[in-house]
Amino acid sequence: MKRYWKLISIVLIIVLVIGTFYIQSSMAASNYPEFVIETVSGNQEEVEQLSLLANYRNGMIYDNVTITENGAEYVSEGSFLEQLEGSYANAEIKRLQEDYRHFMRGKTGSPRLFFEDQSKVAYADLSMETLNNRYKPSDFSFDISVLDKDSDKNTSFELPLPERESYNFVSMEGVYIVGGEMKLITHNSKGRAGSVEIHVYSINIDTEEIVGDEVILKSEEINDNSFLEIRKENANGNLDSNRNVLFEYETFEEVKINEWESYLEPTEKDFIVYNLETNEREVLNLPEEIRDSANAVFVSDEKIYFAQEADGKPEILIYDFDTERIEAKQSFSIQSPVSELVFNIKNDKLYITSSYMNMRTKATILILDLKTGETLYEGFIKMENPRTEQMDYELYIRGTEIE
Amino acid sequence: MNRYFKLVNFEFNRFLKIYLVLIGITIISQIIGVIVKSNQYLNMANDQIQGGSMSSSEFINQYGPISLYEIIQTLWFLGPIALCIVSLIIYVFFIWYRDWLGKNTFVYRLFMLPTARINIYFAKATTVFLMVLGLIALQLLLLPVEAWILQWIVPFDFRIDMSIREITGIFHYFAILFPNTIVQFIIHYGIGFMAVFVVFTAILFERSYRWKGILFGIIYGVLALLLFFAPVLLQATILYEFFYPIELLVLQMITGLTVIAGSIWMSNYLLNKKIRIW
Known part of the structure; x- marks a missing residue:
């Protein structure tokens, strides 16, 4: 034994030091602060379904964190397997991966590429050729997969995009199945810079062919110093299965301050609704009460929810498609501009959260009943037992998820 | 088993002097680095404060407080780490070739020992592995000492104290050497161990077939690399995004263990049948 003492001591040192390092770091107090949701008034059960997706930053330290009523969970403090599974992936995508594990293989990307209803799960994306020694991608085609939930039958096919040579770039904006027909909404840019078309392609799933190609929005009369932005309003990263798709069509004029500086002045803003069932397009004739600065935060089959500032206070306006009127209006007591709030709507409940928090600014959480206008819950995010070195933190709330 | 331990002990003591020099250089250089930089x-x-150009709080605002994070990124600190890494990589080759060098080929006596020849292979691999982990442990022991020296030299207001975990987590190269969780630690060093086995096998190819063996060794290395990364390569090409992360991990573990088993089997064959002593 005696002749082995050097070997034995190095083995002992290795095991002790590395062992202690990992045992200690698994038991050590977290380097990150704990955040909890503190109730001010209302029913605490309302906030149980809410998760806040946030980025935490403190000097050189940066992490993704999910804050719920039970506390804060940091990505880097999760187990290796949790980190591997990507704990900040979209919740809807994660659920689809759990429910339809085989179908979801090889399908990545944003929730807007997916559709789900009672009988089907669908996926469509654009594939393109980019390795052609050319400056722009080419050979755009649709990659489509449909899963029939009852028969568990999985159909996949590829369709070349009609007139694909004429586009510079094409991106997928939405996937829907309406009345057995697949509708794909795409954003196609053409020829000279800034020329944009929004297409709706109709696809017969049984015969696997494109049966319709309709341009529902386009920009042609745009002059050289104007810019156009067309945005499809989405339901906060949820799979939206609406019949109505809302677009925001906004033009800007470039205003020169001097030789070097200029800014973009919005000149026109329209909201356009496309009905996927009737294939009708309508430019909304909004009441005056909805200002130009209003954001559409949510769209349902019958309603649009606008958020805007009135007299320095944020408010929510509920607009009805059929009656073309404002059905309800609700202001609430958060002292921050609409652009610094995160909205989410589920089951006629509106969830409003401040998007930023640090030691001096407070992040408020409000839950309102959209039917009655009642405030169901009010609370705020609270940092528990802050340590001095954690004081300079910043917390950016980038979204919310509701179970 | 007893033979194996004897062989490990023998190999270990043979390199101990150089190893202790490496340890010494690391300790001295890093500690001098902390003192010099502080x-x-x-x-x-x-200069700034006594010169009257700014108050101490203005100085901290402008230049920032000092922490081990700044000191780690200097040559004082990374130099000895790089030196140790390079030395150990050379040692992976040296541990075999030294036996063939010299006046009387020592390897002849080694192979004549009344034990399975694969034990020599295992003993050499174990020695390399102990040396690597020993240096890792040394760095983990040094960091708190260095943090303590920094605290001793620099007044509280001018420094940020970081825990060992924070230092290893924040600096990217350290995150490879000291991963966050024990599972990742096993994965990182498991891959390292696999690489040592593959290189050992390539060396034995060369020792068996000499010039031709270099080619065999390179081919073997490339094949091992392809096999090990096969799941990732598939995932990136024909089976695009097909596997879920956990499946990919399991597949990588299987291919990694296959490469290790293949290398041991191949080496055993070469050692018993093909190896040339002269």
């Missing part, structure tokens, strides 16, 4: 920072602070 003093440089303090001198700069003294």
